[in-house]
Amino acid sequence: MSYQVFARKYRPRTFADVLGQDHVVHTLRNAIEQDRLAHAYLFVGPRGTGKTSTSRIFAKALNCPNGPSIDFDPDDPLCIEIAEGRSLDVLEIDGASNNKVDEVRSLLETVGFAPASSRFRIIYIDEVHMLTTGAFNALLKTLEEPPPHVKFIFATTEPHKVLPTIISRCQRFDLRPIPTEIIASHLQHIASEENVKLDDPAAWAIAKGADGGMRDAQSMLDQLVAFCGNEITETNVLDIFGFTSREIVADLLLGILKKEPASILSTILTQYDKGKDLSQLLTEIVGAIRALVVAKLNTDADREGFPEALWTDLTTASEPYKAERLLAVIDTFSEAESRMKWASNKRLHLEIASLKAIQNLEEIRLSDVITSIGKADPSEINQALSSPSTPETTPPTPTTDIPASPEKKTEVKTEPSSQEGLSTIDKLIANAPEKAIDPDPPKPSTPSPEPVAKEKEEEKTKEEPEHDDFHEDPLIIEALKIFKGRLIS
Numbered sequence: 001m002s003y004q005v006f007a008r009k010y011r012p013r014t015f016a017d018v019l020g021q022d023h024v025v026h027t028l029r030n031a032i033e034q035d036r037l038a039h040a041y042l043f044v045g046p047r048g049t050g051k052t053s054t055s056r057i058f059a060k061a062l063n064c065p066n067g068p069s070i071d072f073d074p075d076d077p078l079c080i081e082i083a084e085g086r087s088l089d090v091l092e093i094d095g096a097s098n099n100k101v102d103e104v105r106s107l108l109e110t111v112g113f114a115p116a117s118s119r120f121r122i123i124y125i126d127e128v129h130m131l132t133t134g135a136f137n138a139l140l141k142t143l144e145e146p147p148p149h150v151k152f153i154f155a156t157t158e159p160h161k162v163l164p165t166i167i168s169r170c171q172r173f174d175l176r177p178i179p180t181e182i183i184a185s186h187l188q189h190i191a192s193e194e195n196v197k198l199d200d201p202a203a204w205a206i207a208k209g210a211d212g213g214m215r216d217a218q219s220m221l222d223q224l225v226a227f228c229g230n231e232i233t234e235t236n237v238l239d240i241f242g243f244t245s246r247e248i249v250a251d252l253l254l255g256i257l258k259k260e261p262a263s264i265l266s267t268i269l270t271q272y273d274k275g276k277d278l279s280q281l282l283t284e285i286v287g288a289i290r291a292l293v294v295a296k297l298n299t300d301a302d303r304e305g306f307p308e309a310l311w312t313d314l315t316t317a318s319e320p321y322k323a324e325r326l327l328a329v330i331d332t333f334s335e336a337e338s339r340m341k342w343a344s345n346k347r348l349h350l351e352i353a354s355l356k357a358i359q360n361l362e363e364i365r366l367s368d369v370i371t372s373i374g375k376a377d378p379s380e381i382n383q384a385l386s387s388p389s390t391p392e393t394t395p396p397t398p399t400t401d402i403p404a405s406p407e408k409k410t411e412v413k414t415e416p417s418s419q420e421g422l423s424t425i426d427k428l429i430a431n432a433p434e435k436a437i438d439p440d441p442p443k444p445s446t447p448s449p450e451p452v453a454k455e456k457e458e459e460k461t462k463e464e465p466e467h468d469d470f471h472e473d474p475l476i477i478e479a480l481k482i483f484k485g486r487l488i489s
Contacts, residue, residue, distance in 0.1 A: 006218040010190055012053045013074040013083065015061070019186060019214065020178035021050055027173070028054075032061055032068045038171045040143055040152040042128075044159045045175030048213025051155040054175070055124050056082055059090050062151065063118035078118065089118040095127040095156075101134040108142050111150050120151050128154040129161035136163045143169045177212020180204065180305070186214065187221055191232075196225055201234035201246070204305045209243050209280075242277045249284045250310040256329070256357045257317035264354045268347060278346040279337070282353070286333050292318045293326050321361060328360045363488055 012018045015025045024043075031037055041058070043051040060079045064072035072079060081087040093107065107123065115121045125131075131139075143152060143166065154170065156162060184200075184207040191198035198221075206224070210217035220241065221232075228236045238245055248271065255263040271281060291304035295315055303311045318326065336353035340346045480486060 006190055006194075006222045007215045010186075010193075010218065011083075012050065012057060014072070015057055015070060018050055018054055018057065020182045021054065021175050024054060024173045024175060028058055028061075029070045032070050035068075037062070037068065037151070039146050039150070040170040041154070042159070042162075042167060042170035042172045043153070043155045043175060044172060045157070046177055046212060047157060048210070048215030048217075049175040049178060050214065051175055052126060054173075055153045055155060056090075058153065059087075059122045059124070062120050062122065063087070063089060063115075067119060087118070089115040089120065090122045090124065092124045092126065095125050095130040099131045099135055101132065101138050104131065104135040104138045108138065111142060111147060115149055120149055122151045122153060124153045124155070126155050127157070128166075129156045129158045133163070136166055140165060140169075178214050179212075180207045181302075183207035183210055183212075183214055183217045187217055190218065190221060194225065195230060197231045199233050202232050202237045205234050205237040205243050205245070208305060209237075209241055242275065242280065244271065244276055244281045244284050246306050246310060249281070249288050250306060250314060252281075252354070253285060253288050253314060254317055256354060257314070257321070257361070259358050259361065261355055261358060264358075265351060268351055268354065272347045278350050279340050282333055282337055282340065282350055286330055286337070288314070289326055289330050289333070293323050293330075296323050296326075325361060329357045332356045332360055363486075 015029060018025050041055075043055060045051055060072055060074065060082050061070055062068045063082065064079055065076060074080075074083070078087070082090050085092050091107070091110070098104070098107075111121065111123070113121070146152065152170070154162075154166075159167065159172075184203040187203045187206055188198055188200075190196075191203075202224075206217050206220050209220065220237075224232050224236060224240065227240060234245060237243060248267065252264060252267045255261075255267065268278070268281075272278065288304055288306070291302065291306075292314060294301040296318075306314065333353050336349045340349045343349055
C-alpha cells in the first residue's frame with residue numbers, strides 16, 4: 001500500500017472521532033435518532049476544522065446498512081466506498097471547478113433517479129460559495145422541494161458569498177476553530193501510533209501555529225517527521241516553521257512590563273537576525289497579554305502554553321497594572337499589526353509598538369487622577385490646593401490714620417484682602433501709591449450707577465477669566481501637579 005499522509009490516514013471515521021465540534025456532532029446524532037432529517041445542510045468553518053470529514057460521516061450514518069444509524073461500522077463496504085469517494089449514491093463535487101450553470105443542471109438531472117444501493121442519494125458540494133449566481137439560481141427550486149430520497153450537503157469557508165436564498169433553505173452548522181489543547185493532544189496520539197517521540201512543547205508549538213486547523217497541524221507533523229526522524233523537539237519546530245518559543249515571548253513581554261526598552265530592542269533584533277516571522281511574534285505577544293488580562297479576572301484561566309515558572313514571572317510583573325492599562329497595550333499592538341501587513345520594514349513597526357506600549361504603562365489617565373482624588377484624605381487635598389506653587393498677589397485694602405495736624409502726611413497701612421466686591425473708587429484708592437490725605441477731603445461726586453456697574457463687570461472679567469478650556473482648569477492643573485501626571489487626549 002502506498003504511503004498516506006497523516007491528514008488522510010488519521011481522518012475521522014465516526015462521530016466519536018470528530019474533535020472540537022461537539023455542538024455539531026450532538027445535533028446530527030439527535031437528528032438521526034429522532035428521525036428529524038432535513039433535506040439540506042450547510043457546514044461553515046475555517047480550513048481544516050472537519051467540514052468534509054463531518055459530511056462524509058453524516059453520509060455514512062444515513063446510507064449505512066440498516067440506517068440511518070449513528071452506530072454504523074466504518075469498515076462496512078458501503079462506508080468504505082463513501083469514505084474513499086467511490087459511492088454511486090454519494091456524489092462529491094468541487095464547487096470551484098464545477099461552478100457553471102450547465103454543470104449544475106446536469107447534476108440536477110440525476111436527482112430524479114433512485115439510489116443504486118442505499119437509502120438516499122446524497123449530493124455534496126464543497127466550496128459552494130464558488131458557484132456562479134446562475135448556478136445558485138439553478139439550484140433554488142430543487143433545493144427547496146427535493147425528492148424524498150435526496151439530501152444536499154454544502155460546505156464553505158466564506159458563507160457571506162453564498163446567496164441568502166440558498167442559506168435560508170439549509171440547516172446551517174458553524175464549525176469552530178479547534179482549541180490548541182485538543183490539537184496538541186491529538187498530535188501526541190498520532191506520534192505514539194507512528195512510534196515518534198514528540199515533546200510536549202513541540203506539540204504545543206505545532207498546535208499554536210496551526211491556528212485552529214487540525215489538517216494544518218497534521219501536515220506540519222508529517223513534515224517534521226520527514227526532517228527530524230523519530231524524535232522531534234521544540235527547537236526543530238521553531239527552526240523549520242519560524243515560530244517563536246514561549247521563552248522569547250515571555251522575555252519580550254517582561255521587558256515591556258518592567259519598562260526595559262534596551263532589552264526589548266535587543267530581543268527583537270535577535271529574532272530579526274534569525275529570520276523569525278515578526279508578525280507571528282507580534283501575534284504571540286498580543287495573545288500573551290490577553291491571557292494576563294483574563295488571569296486578572298479569572299485566576300484559573302489558561303496559561304497560553306507558558307511553563308508555570310514563566311507564567312508566574314509574567315503575572316507577578318503585571319500585578320501593578322490594571323486590566324484597562326493592559327488593554328491599551330493590546331490596542332497599540334493591534335494597530336501595529338494592521339500596519340505590518342503591508343510594510344516592508346516589519347521590525348521598525350514592532351519596535352515602535354513595543355516602545356509605545358511602555359508609554360501606555362507609564363501614562364496617568366484622567367480616570368486615575370479622579371480615582372486617586374476620591375481615595376485621598378480631604379484635608380490633604382485642601383491643604384495642597386490652598387498652597388499653590390505660585391502665590392497669588394492680592395491688592396492691598398487701605399486703612400488710614402488721620403493725625404491731629406493736617407500738615408503731616410499719613411501713612412497708608414495695608415492688609416491682604418480680595419478686591420472682589422469692592423467699588424471702583426475703593427479699588428482705585430487701594431492701588432494708589434502712598435500720598436498725603438486731606439483730613440477733610442472734598443466729597444466726591446457720586447458716579448452714575450450704569451458706568452460703575454460696567455466698570456465692575458470689566459474688572460471682574462479681567463480678574464476672573466473664564467476657563468473654557470478643560471486643560472486650563474485650575475483644579476485639573478493643581479491635581480496634575482500633586483500627582484505628577486499629564487493629560488492625554
